[in-house]
Amino acid sequence: MPQRGVRYEKQLKVTEDHKTPVDIEVGIERLKKFASVDSDRTYKNGKKRKKYNQSVELVMHLGIDPKHADQMIRGAISLPKGTGKKQRVIAFCDDSLADAAKAAGAVEAGGDELINKVSKGWMDFDVAVAHPSLMGKVGKLGRVLGPQGKMPSPKAGTVTADIEDAVREYSAGKLEYRNDSGGNIHLPVGKMGFPTADLKENIEAVIAQMMRVRPPASKGQYVKRVCISGTCTPAVMLAVS
Numbered sequence: 001m002p003q004r005g006v007r008y009e010k011q012l013k014v015t016e017d018h019k020t021p022v023d024i025e026v027g028i029e030r031l032k033k034f035a036s037v038d039s040d041r042t043y044k045n046g047k048k049r050k051k052y053n054q055s056v057e058l059v060m061h062l063g064i065d066p067k068h069a070d071q072m073i074r075g076a077i078s079l080p081k082g083t084g085k086k087q088r089v090i091a092f093c094d095d096s097l098a099d100a101a102k103a104a105g106a107v108e109a110g111g112d113e114l115i116n117k118v119s120k121g122w123m124d125f126d127v128a129v130a131h132p133s134l135m136g137k138v139g140k141l142g143r144v145l146g147p148q149g150k151m152p153s154p155k156a157g158t159v160t161a162d163i164e165d166a167v168r169e170y171s172a173g174k175l176e177y178r179n180d181s182g183g184n185i186h187l188p189v190g191k192m193g194f195p196t197a198d199l200k201e202n203i204e205a206v207i208a209q210m211m212r213v214r215p216p217a218s219k220g221q222y223v224k225r226v227c228i229s230g231t232c233t234p235a236v237m238l239a240v241s
Contacts, residue, residue, distance in 0.1 A: 010037045011034040011037045011233055011234055014030070014033045014034060014037060015030060015033070019237060020237065021226075021237040021238055021239035021240075022236065022237070022238065022239055023238070023239055024200050024203055024204065024238055024240075025196060025200055027228055027236040027237070027238045028196045028199050028200060028203075028228070029196060030236050031056065031192070031228055031229070031230055031233060031236050032192060032196070034230065034233035034234060034236075035054055035192045035230050035232075035233055038051075053084070053191045053192055053193045054191065054192040054230040054231040054232060054233070055084075055085075055188050055190075055191060055192075055230070055231050056188065056189050056190050056191065056192055056194070056199060056228055056229070056230055057186060057187065057188050057189065057228065057229055057230075058185075058186075058187050058188075058189045058203055058206055058226070058227075058228050059184055059185070059186050059225075059226070059227050059228075059229070059235075060184065060185045060206075060207070060210055060223060060225070060226050061182070061183060061184050061223075061224045061225040061226075062179065062183050062184070062185065062210065062218075062222060062223060062224065063183070063218055063219075063220050063221045063222045063223070063224050064179060064183045064215060064218050064222075065183070065218075066179055066180070066181050066182070066183050068217065070215060070216075070217040071215045071217050071218055072178070072179060072215070073177070073178065073179045073185065073210070073213055073215065074153070074155045074156060074176075074177065074178040074179070075155060075156060075157070075176075075177060075178075075209075075213055076156045076157045076158070076174055076175060076176050076177065077174070077175055077177065077187075077205065077206065077209050078169060078172070078173070078174045078175075079173065079175065079189065079190070079202040079205055079206070080201050080202060080205050081190060081194065081198040081199075081201055081202050082172065082173045082190070083173040083175065083188050083189070083190055083191075083202075084173075084190055084191035084193075084194065085173060085188075085191075086171060086172070086173065087126040087127050087170055087171055087172075087173060087174075088107045088124065088125040088126045088127070088171075089105060089106050089107065089125065089126065089127045089128070089129060089167050089170045089171050090106055090107060090108040090109065090114065090118075090125045090127075090128050090129070091106045091108070091109040091110075091128075091129050091130070091131075091163050091166075091167055092109075092110075092111065092114060092115060092128065092129070092130035092131065092134045092137075092138045092152065093109060093110070093111065093130070093131040093134060093163050094111055094131065094133065094134070095110060095111060097109070097131065097163050097164075098110045098111075100163070100164050101163050101164060101167050103164075104163075104164040104165075104167040104168045104171070105167050105168055105171035105172075106167045106171075107124075107125055108125070109163075109167075111134060111137070112137070115134075115137055115138060115140075115141065118141055118144060118145070119140070119141060119144060121144075123148060123150075125150070126150075126170075127150065127158065127170045127176070128145060128150050128151070128152050128158065129152055129158045129159070129160065129163060129166040129167060129170060130152035130158065130159050131159075131160070131161060131163055132159055132160070132161060135152070135159060138152060149176070149178075156176045156178075157174075158170070158176070175187055175188070185206075185210060187206055189202040189203050189206060189228070190202050192230055203228065203238075207223075207226065207240060210223070211223075223240055225237070226238040226240045
């Protein structure tokens, strides 16, 4: 059993029962109470631990079998209230589109030169979008970008002829999602400092999206478990019908 820290143990005492599913709004308020708990400890050098605006993550355990291709879930979503973080986006495109991509927010844009730069290990970006005409060349980066989860894909909307819009959306926080080997979806839904109403709207948007993309091959109970947690908090189970 992993060792629990001082703050984690204090957080668990905030509520008598943190395992029973609760409504989304109640769950968010409980999470905020967890985040407000201080460990009252300092680093070894005597400096006090700084508080920071923790990220809030939503995890959904779905009734899918990831071993079957027709039950895999992958796509992208723009949260109504954003994530509180801007993403660094690069664009694989012809040089004629590079300036427009950079004007839309891309940190780097171009064709062969950018592909060569990434192939040599440059990874200072969060999302890569690509024009369909360059996928023949970009496909060779699969071994580099695949393990990082940064390989452009038509299903995620990162392979598109509309490079400007794609760069603009992903720079503003549009998120890719895909299930893991356990049938779970992990997505950041904002920051702890967001108003409760904003976090609730983002959470509801993600849940609604997962319901829309339910694979027809998925049988039985689809949404098995939903929880939210902060960067340094216990998880809170949500009651989702």
